[in-house]
Amino acid sequence: EDQVTQSPEALRLQEGESSSLNCSYTVSGLRGLFWYRQDPGKGPEFLFTLYSAGEEKEKERLKATLTKKESFLHITAPKPEDSATYLCALTGANSKLTFGKGITLSVRP
Amino acid sequence: DAGITQSPRHKVTETGTPVTLRCHQTENHRYMYWYRQDPGHGLRLIHYSYGVKDTDKGEVSDGYSVSRSKTEDFLLTLESATSSQTSVYFCAIRAGGGTGGNQPQHFGDGTRLSIL
Numbered sequence A: 001e002d003q004v005t006q007s008p009e010a011l012r013l014q015e016g017e018s019s020s021l022n023c024s025y026t027v028s029g030l031r032g033l034f035w036y037r038q039d040p041g042k043g044p045e046f047l048f049t050l051y052s053a054g055e056e057k058e059k060e061r062l063k064a065t066l067t068k069k070e071s072f073l074h075i076t077a078p079k080p081e082d083s084a085t086y087l088c089a090l091t092g093a094n095s096k097l098t099f100g101k102g103i104t105l106s107v108r109p
Numbered sequence B: 001d002a003g004i005t006q007s008p009r010h011k012v013t014e015t016g017t018p019v020t021l022r023c024h025q026t027e028n029h030r031y032m033y034w035y036r037q038d039p040g041h042g043l044r045l046i047h048y049s050y051g052v053k054d055t056d057k058g059e060v061s062d063g064y065s066v067s068r069s070k071t072e073d074f075l076l077t078l079e080s081a082t083s084s085q086t087s088v089y090f091c092a093i094r095a096g097g098g099t100g101g102n103q104p105q106h107f108g109d110g111t112r113l114s115i116l
Helices: none
Strands: A003-007 A010-014 A019-026 A032-038 A045-050 A056-059 A062-066 A070-075 A084-091 A097-099 A103-108 B004-007 B010-013 B019-025 B031-037 B044-051 B054-057 B064-070 B073-078 B087-094 B111-115
Touching: A003 A084, A003 A097, A010 A019, A019 A032, A019 A084, A032 A070, A045 A056, A045 A062, A070 A084, B004 B087, B010 B019, B019 B031, B019 B087, B019 B111, B031 B064, B031 B073, B044 B064, B044 B073, B054 B064, B073 B087
Parallel strands: A010 A103, B010 B111
Antiparallel strands: A003 A019, A019 A070, A032 A045, A032 A084, A056 A062, A062 A070, A084 A097, A084 A103, B004 B019, B019 B073, B031 B044, B031 B087, B044 B054, B064 B073, B087 B111
């Protein structure tokens, strides 16, 4: 059974304080690992797809990386508007999307 | 925006009543999904569709049924709602092609359903 574990559950940062969010996973035949951002009262918003170990994707202050067991979402010099819940999900050989429980990020001005 | 509209956005109903949630897409995508999101759980798949009149069960399908008579619409029905079905329901879509699920799903903004 595919599994996704995200840590920590919640993270509070000062504006400008860089950090990383962790997503550990076990999967049979990874087809894609996905990062989403979810704001309160909204649906998940797609950020990145990673397909193989060593791959990296960047968008503004966010960079996602992938190893054979983990993915990290690095946030550089975060701003208050980066506050949200970040979801990690993956698709394995069964083509079903499995989600982690999410990491709630708060960035204080 | 992913071109997904969910309706209603909020609903309060009583135990034992039937409830239908609607998902409408303007992207002409082949795949459509229904998830529920509850505190302490990740998003969990209820049912999905891989084409008109083609549907299959997800991991939490008991008590739910779905229908897809047109490419753009995917309906989720609770035949007799129970309090355990109080949740936020999300619809998602995915384009076809690629290698079985290696393309991202895109989500609507959800329906908050309360069953009293």
